[in-house]
Amino acid sequence: MYPVYDTILLIYSKEEKKISTVKFRSDCLGLQGLEATRSRLPDGHVLYPTILSKIASAKAGIAGEDKVADVLLRNSFSIDHRIFHDLSLTTSTQFQMDTLFLSRLFAIILEVKNISGILEFRENPPQLIRIKTDGTVDGFECPAAQVERNAILFKEFLSQVGIDIPVIGAVVLAYPKQIVKVAPKRTKVLFPSIVPQHIKSLYHLPQKIDVQTLDSLTSQLLDSHQPYIPNPICETYGIPRNDIKKGVQCKICGWIGMQKIIRSWHCPSCKNYDHLAHRNAIKEWLLLFGRRISNRDCRDFLKINDMKTATRILQTTDLYSEGTFRNRTYSMDLNKYR
Ligand SMILES: [Zn+2]
Numbered sequence: 001m002y003p004v005y006d007t008i009l010l011i012y013s014k015e016e017k018k019i020s021t022v023k024f025r026s027d028c029l030g031l032q033g034l035e036a037t038r039s040r041l042p043d044g045h046v047l048y049p050t051i052l053s054k055i056a057s058a059k060a061g062i063a064g065e066d067k068v069a070d071v072l073l074r075n076s077f078s079i080d081h082r083i084f085h086d087l088s089l090t091t092s093t094q095f096q097m098d099t100l101f102l103s104r105l106f107a108i109i110l111e112v113k114n115i116s117g118i119l120e121f122r123e124n125p126p127q128l129i130r131i132k133t134d135g136t137v138d139g140f141e142c143p144a145a146q147v148e149r150n151a152i153l154f155k156e157f158l159s160q161v162g163i164d165i166p167v168i169g170a171v172v173l174a175y176p177k178q179i180v181k182v183a184p185k186r187t188k189v190l191f192p193s194i195v196p197q198h199i200k201s202l203y204h205l206p207q208k209i210d211v212q213t214l215d216s217l218t219s220q221l222l223d224s225h226q227p228y229i230p231n232p233i234c235e236t237y238g239i240p241r242n243d244i245k246k247g248v249q250c251k252i253c254g255w256i257g258m259q260k261i262i263r264s265w266h267c268p269s270c271k272n273y274d275h276l277a278h279r280n281a282i283k284e285w286l287l288l289f290g291r292r293i294s295n296r297d298c299r300d301f302l303k304i305n306d307m308k309t310a311t312r313i314l315q316t317t318d319l320y321s322e323g324t325f326r327n328r329t330y331s332m333d334l335n336k337y338r
Helices: 029-040 048-074 143-160 192-200 211-224 233-237 277-288 295-302 307-315
Strands: 008-012 018-023 081-090 094-103 107-113 117-122 127-131 137-141 167-173 178-182 188-190 259-261 264-266 320-322 329-331
Touching: 018 048, 029 048, 029 233, 029 277, 048 081, 048 094, 048 107, 048 192, 081 143, 081 211, 094 143, 094 211, 107 143, 107 192, 137 143, 143 167, 167 192, 188 192, 233 277, 277 295, 277 307, 295 307
Parallel strands: 018 081, 107 167, 117 178, 167 188
Antiparallel strands: 008 018, 081 094, 094 107, 117 127, 127 137, 259 264, 320 329
């Protein structure tokens, strides 16, 4: 059984032999939290531009990862392989891989970056320097060091399950406007279109595991995957709670402040009815403010007066409850509500 939030694609050859399994990227909760903040911050709020630029960079990051996913999907590989996009595992620490290409011969981890400008990979200390066209210089965490660290942690995962295959890391620059002036010494830097060629150049390596082991490893990886749940947005950006507009949002017209009527919600702006509109509001509360919502929080945010109505909403929203009557709080498996 795979977690409900992952899309898994099985690819078969003409002879009906399974040649690949692809796990696609889960929807990004970080982006959903930022979008909720954007729609609930008043116009002219001091943090509005920051949130907008975070949304833009999250979207560009996702587009870059999707570009790599697309290239891999459009190419055929003659060896048995499994592809995982956005895989989060825990060994000695939690780590996330943008793309993992797994075969019976080797594993390749791809770290996808979209930092535009002229790039210099520095070694000691590891750092990525970016020079913009206007001459501005910025420093970033080095993606080569990041992928090397991921390779070590993935090796650790493999050794825990008794598998020994070479693990190779590479950095993928999603867009051609990224110009590499100084490349890292040990790690390959690729553009998406070159990735298949690079994978094929490793076909000469010896086969290390049989196809049954590859399949059982695939199941173990999917079972071990724990999607990343970001910290509450208001905590991360220091946004006071009262700056956030309260109310249930209409998904048709975006109006915040749907009215509770018997067994449903009504939008005064577009006259839409939505009996499940509270679910997204509760999810937004959890992304904005914290992991646990109380009855009082629910009444306050959804703008309902009646405690019993709030209890019914919380009890029927498939939340986990904790504590006794007075102090009961509810949390949500955020991944189920992507
Ligand atoms: Zn509406």
